[in-house]
Amino acid sequence: MHPGPTPPPLDESEAIARVLAGERDAFHVLLQRHSGPLLATLRAVLRNREDAREVLQETWLRAYRNLDRLREPARLRAWLVSIALNLARAHHRRARDGELDSGRDGDPVAPADGGRGAGVDLEEREDLARLRELMASLPARQREVVDLRVNHELSHSEIAELLGISEAASRANYYQGLQRLKQSMGAALGTQT
Amino acid sequence: MTNENLDPGADAPRAGAACERVVGRLALQVDGALAPLDAARDGGHLESCGPCRQALARHLALLSSLRGLSQRDTARDVEQVVAAVRARLDRTPPPRRAAARVSGPARATRRRALGLAAAAAAVLLLAALEAWTSLPDLDPARLARLDWPVELPNWSEVVRGLESLARRIS
Numbered sequence: 001m002h003p004g005p006t007p008p009p010l011d012e013s014e015a016i017a018r019v020l021a022g023e024r025d026a027f028h029v030l031l032q033r034h035s036g037p038l039l040a041t042l043r044a045v046l047r048n049r050e051d052a053r054e055v056l057q058e059t060w061l062r063a064y065r066n067l068d069r070l071r072e073p074a075r076l077r078a079w080l081v082s083i084a085l086n087l088a089r090a091h092h093r094r095a096r097d098g099e100l101d102s103g104r105d106g107d108p109v110a111p112a113d114g115g116r117g118a119g120v121d122l123e124e125r126e127d128l129a130r131l132r133e134l135m136a137s138l139p140a141r142q143r144e145v146v147d148l149r150v151n152h153e154l155s156h157s158e159i160a161e162l163l164g165i166s167e168a169a170s171r172a173n174y175y176q177g178l179q180r181l182k183q184s185m186g187a188a189l190g191t192q193t
Numbered sequence: 194m195t196n197e198n199l200d201p202g203a204d205a206p207r208a209g210a211a212c213e214r215v216v217g218r219l220a221l222q223v224d225g226a227l228a229p230l231d232a233a234r235d236g237g238h239l240e241s242c243g244p245c246r247q248a249l250a251r252h253l254a255l256l257s258s259l260r261g262l263s264q265r266d267t268a269r270d271v272e273q274v275v276a277a278v279r280a281r282l283d284r285t286p287p288p289r290r291a292a293a294r295v296s297g298p299a300r301a302t303r304r305r306a307l308g309l310a311a312a313a314a315a316v317l318l319l320a321a322l323e324a325w326t327s328l329p330d331l332d333p334a335r336l337a338r339l340d341w342p343v344e345l346p347n348w349s350e351v352v353r354g355l356e357s358l359a360r361r362i363s
Contacts, residue, residue, distance in 0.1 A: 022287055031278060035271045040263030053274050060278045067288040128265065131258055149224075150259045175220045182255060 013073040020068055027064060037151040038084050044147060045088045055091050059084040078158040134184045142177030149174050211238055216248045312358050
């Protein structure tokens with residue numbers, strides 16, 4: 001059977017309006033679009049794959065229940081990140097206070113597929129592994145800002161609000177983080193980048 | 194802090210000062226953070242300078258790799274999380290429309306009712322105060338000589354005052 005023309009991707013504002021009108025399936029658009037970057041952020045913050053998955057689930061459920069409180073659909077990404085970061089902080093606190101299963105500490109963050117994505121050659125895999133290490137070695141603030149800017153495409157003003165820093169500090173951390181990554185990648189490859 | 198200090202040109206081509214300046218603030222250029230005049234000037238330089246274009250390509254490749262890294266690392270987990278969330282959504286009550294919350298006329302009615310209640314409370318308090326101050330000294334000997342009951346406020350007047358106040362507010 002011919003599948004026919006693919007419908008255009010649903011605009012996020014439209015998806016939000018439909019969910020609020022009772023179309024639960026429209027939420028899937030948001031889930032698909034934002035889960036990857038959110039999970040990457042949570043894994044970097046929590047440094048535990050299983051915890052990150054759990055907090056991401058809770059993030060989505062909270063977002064679903066409170067979707068009517070989102071006054072500006074254009075701020076959806078920043079809103080989701082703020083929910084995720086708040087839940088991650090709460091998770092951290094519970095872990096610190098011993099309320100969570102301590103056995104989870106033995107599940108460090110690692111690529112879900114061991115870095116063996118389809119069609120990824122050895123050289124690219126090594127570069128990505130190196131980049132992953134370098135990102136993890138950045139100072140926390142630089143890593144957070146680079147992640148929020150690159151993966152979530154948040155503005156510096158949104159990042160500043162989320163992290164409680166100034167916009168200038170967000171910019172400075174972003175440029176310094178990128179510069180450090182470039183220098184380290186160049187040094188690792190033995191080339192002048 | 195100057196733009197150049199934010200993004201020192203460690204990977205600047207070994208060329209003139211223009212190249213050093215342009216490569217030194219590539220991140221700002223890509224980030225849309227340069228003043229329009231500076232952005233136009235650097236853009237013009239990039240069009241005509243091969244080594245600077247290569248530096249720009251490396252910068253863009255880094256950004257692309259960072260995005261790819263997060264997608265590659267999370268792809269399988271995302272599938273599982275999405276499936277789990279969808280299953281849990283089926284057991285979660287749907288979000289309410291913002292319009293369904295107390296708003297518009299309903300909110301105005303509630304505000305008016307609260308105003309009335311506050312006004313009524315204030316009038317009752319005043320009446321109680323008046324009654325209290327009109328009480329004679331509580332000397333047991335004097336109290337024994339008094340004809341009871343002590344004069345109380347005229348409650349029908351209080352009620353009429355309240356009704357009048359309510360009419361004025363609404």
